[in-house]
Amino acid sequence: MNINVILKPVLLFAALAAGSQVNAASIGSYAFEDNAVADQLISGQGTAYNGTSWYAGNRDSNSWLTYTGQAWANTNTPNDTTDSDLSTSLAAMQGAGSLSLELDFSQTFALNGNGDDLAFFFIWDQTQNDATVSINGVSQALTVSNVFSTSGTEQVANRVDWDGSTYSNVRLMAASIDLSDFDISLGETLNESLFIDLQANSTSPMALSLTAALNSSITSISPPVTPVPLPPAFLLLLSGITGLGLISRRKKK
Numbered sequence: 001m002n003i004n005v006i007l008k009p010v011l012l013f014a015a016l017a018a019g020s021q022v023n024a025a026s027i028g029s030y031a032f033e034d035n036a037v038a039d040q041l042i043s044g045q046g047t048a049y050n051g052t053s054w055y056a057g058n059r060d061s062n063s064w065l066t067y068t069g070q071a072w073a074n075t076n077t078p079n080d081t082t083d084s085d086l087s088t089s090l091a092a093m094q095g096a097g098s099l100s101l102e103l104d105f106s107q108t109f110a111l112n113g114n115g116d117d118l119a120f121f122f123i124w125d126q127t128q129n130d131a132t133v134s135i136n137g138v139s140q141a142l143t144v145s146n147v148f149s150t151s152g153t154e155q156v157a158n159r160v161d162w163d164g165s166t167y168s169n170v171r172l173m174a175a176s177i178d179l180s181d182f183d184i185s186l187g188e189t190l191n192e193s194l195f196i197d198l199q200a201n202s203t204s205p206m207a208l209s210l211t212a213a214l215n216s217s218i219t220s221i222s223p224p225v226t227p228v229p230l231p232p233a234f235l236l237l238l239s240g241i242t243g244l245g246l247i248s249r250r251k252k253k
């Protein structure tokens with residue numbers, strides 16, 4: 001049992017509730033600012049399960065439905081992947097098709113710093129499942145592995161409610177990416193949402209519980225703007241306008 005992971009969701013939530021106060025947080029060997037959690041689910045496509053309820057996302061209508069046991073009904077956007085709690089998640093289930101989630105950060109900007117920049121945390125065994133991240137029009141399959149502390153202790157998720165039971169020591173896995181692989185320059189912030197596609201190829205749910213920016217900035221940093229040379233046609237037009245001006249001035253005389 002790992003106390004760090006048990007306490008971490010509580011500590012994260014406390015920092016988020018405090019607002020502007022920014023402190024360092026960590027999950028195993030992954031370190032990030034407390035407010036650097038993707039806290040917005042912009043849209044979703046496909047069927048999701050959170051251990052208790054089923055949801056269906058429709059990106060075109062930017063809406064979510066939930067299953068009442070008899071029919072699908074409108075619902076608010078589920079927040080299981082956008083809270084700061086590792087024990088809650090949205091999952092793609094075997095046979096239910098792929099689940100695509102569009103995520104964003106509202107309190108910070110993910111920054112392309114040195115090394116990996118974004119970490120995705122999953123619960124349950126993901127060794128047979130697939131996840132693909134798309135940013136800036138570039139897609140990359142995630143390589144997911146167990147999470148360890150800096151001293152080498154394997155981390156787990158606790159208090160996971162699933163199918164009517166509460167589980168401890170649930171396998172915690174993570175994958176990280178470098179924004180340089182997505183055509184984002186070093187020192188540049190991510191100024192758009194990111195997409196993650198989840199596919200369960202096994203009976204183990206492909207369950208995303210939390211996304212963190214390992215490098216972040218409270219202000220948007222754009223790459224330096226290089227001057228655009230004027231096209232030759234525009235220069236010709238400009239000289240034509242100047243010429244007309246000269247003619248009209250001559251006519252007035």
Ligand SMILES: [Ca+2]
Nearest residue numbers: 113115178179
């Ligand atoms: Ca990087």
